[in-house]
Amino acid sequence: xxAASGSVAAVDVVxxxxxxxxxxxxxxxxxxxxxxxxxxxxxxxxxxxxAFPMFKGQRNFPGRWWSSTVGRHVGFESWLERDQVMLxxxxxxxxxxxxxxxxxxxxxxxxxRRHLPDYxxxxxxxxxxxxxxxxxxxxxAGDAEAFAVTAAACQTVGWRFRRVGVxxxxxxxxxxxxxxxxxxxxxxxxxxxxxxLEVFAQPAPLFEGAERAGDRLLVLPVLFHLxxxxxxxxxxxxxxxxxxxxxxxxxxxx
Numbered sequence: 001x002x003a004a005s006g007s008v009a010a011v012d013v014v015x016x017x018x019x020x021x022x023x024x025x026x027x028x029x030x031x032x033x034x035x036x037x038x039x040x041x042x043x044x045x046x047x048x049x050x051a052f053p054m055f056k057g058q059r060n061f062p063g064r065w066w067s068s069t070v071g072r073h074v075g076f077e078s079w080l081e082r083d084q085v086m087l088x089x090x091x092x093x094x095x096x097x098x099x100x101x102x103x104x105x106x107x108x109x110x111x112x113r114r115h116l117p118d119y120x121x122x123x124x125x126x127x128x129x130x131x132x133x134x135x136x137x138x139x140x141a142g143d144a145e146a147f148a149v150t151a152a153a154c155q156t157v158g159w160r161f162r163r164v165g166v167x168x169x170x171x172x173x174x175x176x177x178x179x180x181x182x183x184x185x186x187x188x189x190x191x192x193x194x195x196x197l198e199v200f201a202q203p204a205p206l207f208e209g210a211e212r213a214g215d216r217l218l219v220l221p222v223l224f225h226l227x228x229x230x231x232x233x234x235x236x237x238x239x240x241x242x243x244x245x246x247x248x249x250x251x252x253x254x
Contacts, residue, residue: 016156022114023049023102035104039157043120043128044070044096049103050116052077065089067097068182068228074119075099081118081133083167088121088131089182090175092230096122101130104153115146128159135165174236178228186225193222193231200232200247207243223247 019035024047052062052075064073065082067089074089074097076082081099088094101120105112119131132147139147151161187193195213204212210219226232233250234241 016153018107019153019156020105021102022105035153035157039128039159042096042122043101044098044122046098046101046120048075048098048100050100052100066183068184069094070097077118078133080135080166083172083176084131084133084164085119086172086175086179087167088119090179090228090230093124094121095124096120104150106149106153113146113149115150117150128154128157130154130159130161132161132163133165134163139163168237170240171237174241177241178224181221181224182228186221187229189218189222192219193226195219196223196226196232197249200249203246203248205243206234206241206245206247209247 016036017034020032021035021038022030022032023038023041023043025031028047030049060078061082062075062077063082064075065085066072067074067085069089074085076085076099085097085099088097098120099118100116103114103116105114107113117130118133121129121131123129130150132150134143134147147161147163154161192214196209196219199209199212206223207216210216210223213219213223223232227234227247231249231251232247234245234247239245
């Protein structure tokens, strides 16, 4: 997975049988079930468990990201969440993504507490991954406890939990650029793609390799699509993509 993980606080263990989960069923109605019965639910396909609030004077920026992984829009509630769902879309190990997938609730002294994770992700090996997006400086004690309980709940059904925060500026900028070429139509020229795999079988500068593959204006969209697909690879962390960026084949079979 390409997103960085964050730590969670230690909390008193909640009995696994006491975790409840609320989610939108296939009939469009909210369901409430014991978490222990829901490990096999395809939460990567569920509708959001609540609407994204939008109001005048709002300080965060909600929206929807068209995911090339799932072929539909995935919601986000902030630019930070947008960057994270972009990275999930970029990650070849991810095969399913859903935003605001369910309410998790558990008993506390004097009542019940509940938490709504930001994303549910299905990984190619079938594993479920629950993600909360929150930068380190905004994690308060109550948040840390909710994340820790969520991590413990996930463990009871064989899922993993991850809290992610701010994405490195250079990496985010590079992936954002490549995301412009994420639609499958950018890779339709299979003849150009095959030529690029031949050219970059030996590492070469981006523009030099593109020109060796053909008309640069025709080749570059396919090249960027292959970088998005991670069929081709380059250093996306050390510097912004440019004409001299060294590109190489990452996955020969495409």
